[in-house]
Amino acid sequence: MKIMVISNYRSRHTARPEAEIFVSLAKRGYDITVVTYADAEYIPRFEEAGCSIIGWHPVKRHSRAEIRKLRELIIQHEITHLHLYNSVSSVNGIAAAKGLSVKVLLYRGYAGNIHRLDPLSYRKYLHPRVDGIQCNSSGVTALIQKHLIRNKGKAVTISKGHSLEWYATVKAHDIRQELDIPHNHLLLVNVANNRKMKGIPYLLQALSLLLGNPITLLLIGRDMDTKDNINTLRKGNAEQMVKFVGYRDDVLQIVKSCDVFVSSSIKGESITRSIMEAMCLGVAQIVTDIPGNVELVEAGVSGLVAESKNPSSLAQAILRLFNDQALLKKYKENAPKHIDKHLNHKTTVAKMEAWYRVLEG
Secondary structure: OEEEEEOOOOOHHHHHHHHHHHHHHHHOOOEEEEEEOOOOOOHHHHHHHOOEEEEOOOOOOOOHHHHHHHHHHHHHOOOOEEEEOOHHHHHHHHHHOOOOOOEEEEEEOOEOOOOOOOHHHHHOOOOOOOOEEEEOOHHHHHHHHHHOOOOHHHEEEOOOOEOHHHHOOOOOOOHHHHHOOOOOOEEEEEEOOOOHHHOHHHHHHHHHHHOOOOEEEEEEOOOOOOHHHHHHHHHOOOHHHEEEEEOOOOHHHHHHOOOEEEOOOOOEOOOOHHHHHHHHOOOEEEEEOOOOHHHHOOEOOOEEEEOOOOHHHHHHHHHHHHHOHHHHHHHHHHHHHHHHHHOEHHHHHHHHHHHHHHHHO
């Protein structure tokens, strides 16, 4: 079994849950070839684990030159399993594998934008040449299986698990002192780059229903302080309840100092990495009832679920944790336990091994 994975491993932080799968497989003796950008931060880690590295990554879909190069690499390295983790590698990799015996495997971490009546879907996930699809949540698996005409079993749920060990050395940054936030405030956090799917306006509207309570929300990420978001806060008289932190390199340290991660996403999330990181750091969570993220919560055990696109539901969940410190403490303690039990890295690697063997036949 010779596995070639093609993905973007430039950022060590964001790539870790995926990259560590192949680091662990290499350490277990699997022949792993990693095709990624030559300046990828994760290359030394891969090399340390014994992976072969090809410092290149396709950049154009349907590029004849790149398809030809991929095909040459597959043949040269006698690849048996070709694992493609992003759109450009998927489109070109499927074409490069034409007529070859290699197993073509894709990854899907988004719950949406696939339909059997959409011709574009047949360039990737519904393409008959695809042998398997790794789905990051049960919600994504169900979506793809719904649109697969044959062999619905090719879509399998193998989430990108985390390891609590990755976060053991993270020390909390006293963001309360930095931003002059009173210690009696319930400190909420959301980490994201502002996109419509993140549902931030609904979260800001929820704050207007909590006026008068000592609650502060940190918004960490790019483009959160848009004119629309600020106007939403002004309309609800909730400007003083939000701190726009922007992009930060010390995001994990800040998150660890918070009480609750609040996700207001409205669609497509699968399982959000930033929420999983917060859970590993012992932060309670409130998520919306969209496919994927809802799998992060055990009702009454590790967090609360609010209704998507419903500011009142979000506000009620926040207020419940504000008023019940014992429940908040319970969710903080159980958050990392949930990751360790249901979404841990070792389980992910074991599932990948089993999947590869099934595909090998």
